[in-house]
Amino acid sequence: MSQLSVEPVEEPREPAPQGGRGIRRVLSPVRSARGIARILLWAGAAISVLFVVLAVFAPWIAPYRFDQYSAGGHPFPKQGAPDATHLFGTTVQSLDVASRVVFGARTALEVVVQSVVISLLVGVPLGLVSGYLGGWLDRSLVLVMDALFAFPSLLLAIVLSFLLSGLIGGTVTAAALSITVVYIPQYFRVVRNTTVSAKEATYVEAARAIGARPITVMRRYLFTNVVQSVPVIGTLNAADAILTLAALGFLGYGVQPTQAAEWGYDLQRAVADAGAGIWWTGLYPGLAIVLLVTGLTLAGEGLNETLNPTLRTRPLRRVLLPPLPATLAPRTHRDRP
Amino acid sequence: MAARSGSMRRYLLQRLALVVPMVWVLVTLVFLLMRVAPGDPVSAALGGRLSPAALAARRHAAGFDKPLVVQYGEYLRDVVTLNFGQTLTDNRPVREVLIDNGGATLTLTLAALIVAFAVGLPLGRRAGRHRDTPPDVGIRLFGIITYAAPVFFLGLILQLVFGVFLDWLPTSDQAGPVVQAEVPTRTHILLLDALLAGQWNSFVDVLRHLILPAVTLGLLLAGVLIRLVRVNLIQTLRSDYVEAARARGIRESDVVGRHAFRNALVPVVTVMGLQIALLLGGAVLTEETFNWPGIGSQLVNYLNERDYTAVQGIITVFAVAVVVVSLLIDVVSAVVDPRVRY
Numbered sequence A: 001m002s003q004l005s006v007e008p009v010e011e012p013r014e015p016a017p018q019g020g021r022g023i024r025r026v027l028s029p030v031r032s033a034r035g036i037a038r039i040l041l042w043a044g045a046a047i048s049v050l051f052v053v054l055a056v057f058a059p060w061i062a063p064y065r066f067d068q069y070s071a072g073g074h075p076f077p078k079q080g081a082p083d084a085t086h087l088f089g090t091t092v093q094s095l096d097v098a099s100r101v102v103f104g105a106r107t108a109l110e111v112v113v114q115s116v117v118i119s120l121l122v123g124v125p126l127g128l129v130s131g132y133l134g135g136w137l138d139r140s141l142v143l144v145m146d147a148l149f150a151f152p153s154l155l156l157a158i159v160l161s162f163l164l165s166g167l168i169g170g171t172v173t174a175a176a177l178s179i180t181v182v183y184i185p186q187y188f189r190v191v192r193n194t195t196v197s198a199k200e201a202t203y204v205e206a207a208r209a210i211g212a213r214p215i216t217v218m219r220r221y222l223f224t225n226v227v228q229s230v231p232v233i234g235t236l237n238a239a240d241a242i243l244t245l246a247a248l249g250f251l252g253y254g255v256q257p258t259q260a261a262e263w264g265y266d267l268q269r270a271v272a273d274a275g276a277g278i279w280w281t282g283l284y285p286g287l288a289i290v291l292l293v294t295g296l297t298l299a300g301e302g303l304n305e306t307l308n309p310t311l312r313t314r315p316l317r318r319v320l321l322p323p324l325p326a327t328l329a330p331r332t333h334r335d336r337p
Numbered sequence B: 001m002a003a004r005s006g007s008m009r010r011y012l013l014q015r016l017a018l019v020v021p022m023v024w025v026l027v028t029l030v031f032l033l034m035r036v037a038p039g040d041p042v043s044a045a046l047g048g049r050l051s052p053a054a055l056a057a058r059r060h061a062a063g064f065d066k067p068l069v070v071q072y073g074e075y076l077r078d079v080v081t082l083n084f085g086q087t088l089t090d091n092r093p094v095r096e097v098l099i100d101n102g103g104a105t106l107t108l109t110l111a112a113l114i115v116a117f118a119v120g121l122p123l124g125r126r127a128g129r130h131r132d133t134p135p136d137v138g139i140r141l142f143g144i145i146t147y148a149a150p151v152f153f154l155g156l157i158l159q160l161v162f163g164v165f166l167d168w169l170p171t172s173d174q175a176g177p178v179v180q181a182e183v184p185t186r187t188h189i190l191l192l193d194a195l196l197a198g199q200w201n202s203f204v205d206v207l208r209h210l211i212l213p214a215v216t217l218g219l220l221l222a223g224v225l226i227r228l229v230r231v232n233l234i235q236t237l238r239s240d241y242v243e244a245a246r247a248r249g250i251r252e253s254d255v256v257g258r259h260a261f262r263n264a265l266v267p268v269v270t271v272m273g274l275q276i277a278l279l280l281g282g283a284v285l286t287e288e289t290f291n292w293p294g295i296g297s298q299l300v301n302y303l304n305e306r307d308y309t310a311v312q313g314i315i316t317v318f319a320v321a322v323v324v325v326s327l328l329i330d331v332v333s334a335v336v337d338p339r340v341r342y
Helices: A002-010 A020-031 A035-056 A097-133 A135-150 A153-167 A172-198 A202-209 A214-226 A230-250 A263-274 A280-307 B002-036 B041-046 B052-062 B068-080 B094-129 B134-148 B151-165 B177-182 B190-196 B200-237 B240-247 B252-274 B276-290 B295-304 B308-336
Strands: none
Touching (some): A035 A097, A035 A280, A097 A135, A097 A172, A097 A280, A135 A172, A135 B002, A135 B308, A153 A230, A153 B276, A153 B308, A172 A214, A230 A263, A230 B276, A263 B151, A280 B134, B002 B068, B002 B308, B068 B308, B094 B134, B094 B190, B094 B200, B094 B252, B094 B276, B094 B295, B134 B200, B151 B200, B190 B200, B252 B276, B276 B295, B276 B308, B295 B308
16 A cells, blocks of 8 residues: 555656546455455445446336326226236325336435435545644534534434425435435545544655645545545445435435335335235335345445455465474474483 | 542543533534524414414514524523423423323333344354354345335334234334223333333233334344444454463353453444434334334424424434433443543
């Protein structure tokens, strides 16, 4: 690591090694993943990709639109059990469950991408600046972020979407924004703590010695070194964001049902069905959540096991020692004169 | 001995000194969140139901016509004196809501913790001891799935299976209507009240109602616990003193059970203390799913009524509870483990 980090200092005029190389450096341990970690990583990635495909091609995959209650002049049955025309059955509003599950993937993906990107864009630079500059700015930011972090995250999201629903209505962006605030402190803490220890390193001192401005030090020298653990948090946060979105929807504070299909909202409607033994309205959206969150968590855990040196396992190799020469053979008690 | 108590006292003072700014930042955050919203809380909650003059009177009574700084000062004073204001919609003191419904939430969260530890500790221990074997992979998947399943989905499935299809357990409320009417209220904890009144049948009825919500919320925490115990046990099993114990020829089950497991639990207790936030959030959802009459379901009701003071009061209490519980956990782990104090 120190070898890689020192490199830019030796050739400061070279164009910054950004883009492809930076990403490759972050992802390089993935190629070296071994054993269970490798299986976890790939299984998680496969599930996540499946849902991305569902989300992107939803209009072509889903049999109907998410708010469609009739086809060809024939209304759909109300709470109809699964059959050939409605594979997953229909809801109390005569909507096709299968279509809503597929379109729900689109809503989930939109919210997750927006919330993770926004919290990255806010949390990482704040952590970098706060850790590098220190002083009262750092101290007050840490206090606020710690308070936000200690706050029950679901309650924070509920309160925010409660307020945002009054301001901009229950849109996808409103849901994403209320989830964002929950995750900013996590990126902030990790990046800030890494920055605090990294700024004492020799390569940063060297950069300062050649007259680099603080902004240059942060952008060119510290950035790629402090974002190492961000992919892990990002993946795990994406999983958590899905759950938070569903919880908001379940409590009636997420995306409004007329705007998009949302799994949490569907589950809320399904609680009333459960008493009558109607299982299909709740089972399928719920399974979609479980599967997607499991996929993202597996990917995150796999990444963590490959990137985190305290958990990493390496394949053991048998060590073969050459036979000892007779003069060096270990002496035993009997040999003692 | 003197040095030991000295370090303990120093640690306690430092930890206590951290609580005050933390609580202050949290309650300020709550206040700002609730007040940056445009419009005034009284007309949001009661608009359309009262005449403009009556609205203005209510606004004045609640102090919403004062400058924001004055309101902030009064709010802080209220928090210090543990007075969380009056709800706007049904005009009850928030403290009364907390007392009336707190017992149900307390019962649910404690029962869930028992379930979580009963499931999480043995499974996590097994997974950590036999790392990367089929049981480990199975247990980890179980842990991930229980964490990945939203509490309301897990609750729904349990309701369907045990409530509707098998018809073994009740799926909503804290007790049957007869029991709720018969048990005299003393501690506001129905389970305890039934026991105090000597009504054995009521006690069993409450217990039966408790099973599904407690399992639902408990499994959520069990998922987290399994992961924590597993990772900490793996790291502890690598340490030198474990190696030394093995070198002395101690059986592997004793090495894990006596030497490694207890030490691995210290960080687990600390991190589980932080999960109080997860527990409270999960409790809100569980109460909503099972129609459980706790603080969480009250919060959801007041949110739907757009009752700002009630929401503000309940959220403040949750925030303070989180800080206080994590303080208690830190103190306990400092008492148990001398390494924490230094």
